[in-house]
Amino acid sequence: EQPSPTNKEPEKMPGGLPLIGHMLKFGKNPFDYMTLLRSKLGEIGEFRLFHQQMVLLTGPEGNEAFFRAPDDQLDQNEAYKVMTPIFGKGVVFDAPPHIKDQQLKMLMPVLRDKPMRTYSKVIVQEVEEAIKDWGDSGEVDILEFMKQLTIYTSSHCLLGNEFRYELNEEFAHLYHDLENGMHPLAFIFPYLPIPILRRRDKARVRLQELVTAIIEKRAQKTEKSDDAFQMLIDVRYDDGSPLSPHEITGLLIGTLFAGHHTTAGTAAWITLELARNPKYMDKVLQEFDTLYGHEGEVTFQSLREIPVFERVIKEVLRLHPPLIFLIRKVAKDLKFKDYIIKAGKYVCVSPRVSHRIPEIFPDPEKFDPERFTKERQEDAIPFSWVAFGGGRHKCSGNAFAMLQLKAIYAILLRRYKFELVGTPESYQDDYKQMVVQPGSPCMVRYTKRGNIKQTATASKDTVANTVTKLNCFKIDIDMDLCQGHANCMAEAPEIFQVDDKGKLSILQDTPNNTLLKKAQAAAEYCPTSAIKIIQD
Numbered sequence: 001e002q003p004s005p006t007n008k009e010p011e012k013m014p015g016g017l018p019l020i021g022h023m024l025k026f027g028k029n030p031f032d033y034m035t036l037l038r039s040k041l042g043e044i045g046e047f048r049l050f051h052q053q054m055v056l057l058t059g060p061e062g063n064e065a066f067f068r069a070p071d072d073q074l075d076q077n078e079a080y081k082v083m084t085p086i087f088g089k090g091v092v093f094d095a096p097p098h099i100k101d102q103q104l105k106m107l108m109p110v111l112r113d114k115p116m117r118t119y120s121k122v123i124v125q126e127v128e129e130a131i132k133d134w135g136d137s138g139e140v141d142i143l144e145f146m147k148q149l150t151i152y153t154s155s156h157c158l159l160g161n162e163f164r165y166e167l168n169e170e171f172a173h174l175y176h177d178l179e180n181g182m183h184p185l186a187f188i189f190p191y192l193p194i195p196i197l198r199r200r201d202k203a204r205v206r207l208q209e210l211v212t213a214i215i216e217k218r219a220q221k222t223e224k225s226d227d228a229f230q231m232l233i234d235v236r237y238d239d240g241s242p243l244s245p246h247e248i249t250g251l252l253i254g255t256l257f258a259g260h261h262t263t264a265g266t267a268a269w270i271t272l273e274l275a276r277n278p279k280y281m282d283k284v285l286q287e288f289d290t291l292y293g294h295e296g297e298v299t300f301q302s303l304r305e306i307p308v309f310e311r312v313i314k315e316v317l318r319l320h321p322p323l324i325f326l327i328r329k330v331a332k333d334l335k336f337k338d339y340i341i342k343a344g345k346y347v348c349v350s351p352r353v354s355h356r357i358p359e360i361f362p363d364p365e366k367f368d369p370e371r372f373t374k375e376r377q378e379d380a381i382p383f384s385w386v387a388f389g390g391g392r393h394k395c396s397g398n399a400f401a402m403l404q405l406k407a408i409y410a411i412l413l414r415r416y417k418f419e420l421v422g423t424p425e426s427y428q429d430d431y432k433q434m435v436v437q438p439g440s441p442c443m444v445r446y447t448k449r450g451n452i453k454q455t456a457t458a459s460k461d462t463v464a465n466t467v468t469k470l471n472c473f474k475i476d477i478d479m480d481l482c483q484g485h486a487n488c489m490a491e492a493p494e495i496f497q498v499d500d501k502g503k504l505s506i507l508q509d510t511p512n513n514t515l516l517k518k519a520q521a522a523a524e525y526c527p528t529s530a531i532k533i534i535q536d
């Protein structure tokens, strides 16, 4: 039977070896291999890893098809099976779809607008603590420093005081054993009886014992903690039942894992890119100095409007997205333009390859944060910039990650300046890790800055400051993208309401112009860009 012109199978990469397919070339450098595939076959093409047929989609349209597909068509669980022994059986990727959905939704209040206000204080405190012995100058491995710092900030915000202060040392060992459990062998044989996987399983058991003890202790107290841990103790499934200690442990570990190396690698790359682009280092220093000076208070509110530094973060994540490819298993045939991707294959997208398409991001290798100014907006095409993924499974921790990065640098850069120790080209991404980070060692030199005067209290370059002469406007929500973060409700409660389960309702479709500023702020701060303001 001849395939119809609109039902073609994706073209295949040449050169696959018997049994292993294209594994050697892909494994050596997945980014180079995916770039080669795009240059040979275009936005859709197939390759083989052992017996698995993998279809790579790149570019905004391919990304959109991937991210918008429902879960029963593109299945995430298969791709993350290696996490089951770590998160636990029946938790997230190992849970039936209706339970997984509810568990992921339960994480939303933890990462929503309101708790973020407490987290910013904690992060500032942790950064000050981490650099207190740095002295006037010295050298530091910036990746190791950021890994250590972000495990403290995340565990403090999410797990709470008991783990951060009373159990800190034991927790560090347990976390280390769990991390090591993401061994390549575990992808194929998750329960192989080798020491490294045995240690992983022992650590998981011990962590659950500690979590259970804290739940019991907290139940005796009259005063409630306001960390993520407590929210997970209090949350309920749709049928009214609470999460078990096993599930709470799994969700807490899952959140830490999702956010740790991703944020640490990005934080390290920010220092490295700023150090090799002194022009932007000066701009960023000027912005932070204006906002905070030497001692100005770094608050949640003040961290929201740092446009120059936000563009730097976006550019760092364009060039160095820590997750360079995302995978799903095709459960029901997926159509993409004239092609059909058959059930049973795997389909993947690559933020890193998509971020280097010159027609979208001209001169793609150049570090140029100005790409994201309102005048240039090179990421205006939906799904062109996808460092946090997209659609219903877009990173739900993206606002927390941005907050952490901004708070870390607001403190670090008011105290120290940074320079590279090696040549600029010697700092490269390391593809051997599942989460790509700069290769080690990653040394930089720091020097203490003098006393800086704060010269202003707020930046002017924000959408919220846009002046308009119109009388009313319309709100358009892309419900596929809404994850229920509730930032919109915090900005414009007259227009947006998000219930405890994260469901958004619009109270006014065409609000009066007096609410425009608030609505624009809601759109600006929506972590999934689900809100559009239409003025005509």
Ligand code: HEM
Pocket: 076, 104, 107, 111, 255, 256, 258, 259, 260, 262, 263, 266, 317, 321, 322, 323, 326, 327, 386, 387, 388, 389, 390, 392, 393, 394, 395, 396, 397, 398, 400, 401
């Ligand atoms: C999902 C990137 C930080 C929690 C994702 C996805 C990406 C991503 C690309 C989508 C995965 C997929 O579609 O298969 C990043 C980057 C980060 C970051 C680049 C830092 C710079 C964080 C933090 C947290 C977090 C700090 C939590 C504290 C999550 C969760 C998901 C997720 C829970 C799963 C969402 C779902 O499936 O509904 N992240 N992430 N991430 N991320 Fe992040």
